[in-house]
Amino acid sequence: MDKVVISILGRDRPGIVGAVSRILLDRGCNIEDVTQTSLQAEFAGIFIASMPDNLAPSTLLAALKAGLAPFGVDVLVKRLERRPAHSSPSSAEPFVITTMGPDRMGLVAGVTEVMARFGVNITNMKAVFRGGTDPFRNIMIYEVDVDRQIDHAAFRTALRERAQELDLDITIQHRRIFEAINRV
Incomplete structure (x- = not known):
């Protein structure tokens, strides 16, 4: 499974995280990490999700944009780069x-x-x-x-x-x- 980073920015209001998580679930994606905050009434959320092999990041982006249109938020989906197998643990x-x-x-x-x-x-x-x-x-x-x-x-x-x-x-x-x- 590939992983993607999804960022959501826009005016804060109830339901954004619920809508994002439902869209991801409906497409077979699993949220692995998430951080979210509200700064001066602006929402910022970053999600890392694994997605099924048959789902392209561009298709997921289109679904998120359509599903989140009522919230008026900006959405970005980016494939998560895999770490090289040879990378050593951090010191x-x-x-x-x-x-x-x-x-x-x-x-x-x-x-x-x-x-x-x-x-x-x-x-x-x-x-x-x-x-x-x-x-x-x-x-x-x-x-x-x-x-x-x-x-x-x-x-x-x-x-x-x-x-x-x-x-x-x-x-x-x-x-x-x-x-x-x-x-x-």
């Missing part, structure tokens, strides 16, 4: 990086540029900016994979220096510690 460790501070342009760019420079992969991110100088109204949470081979001390130092430049408080914790402390 990365999961961390959670949180920042708080006054709102201003460039916060996300400033922090993520440091991550990119060290080859750190962001697996999940949530940023809430409510404006103003109250640091508790402007929070970014990054779930990241940090390769064991990088210089962790240099990475932490670079992040802390950038946070200071941006007037941000920053914490960097292994995900197990973060979850234990926050009881997630």
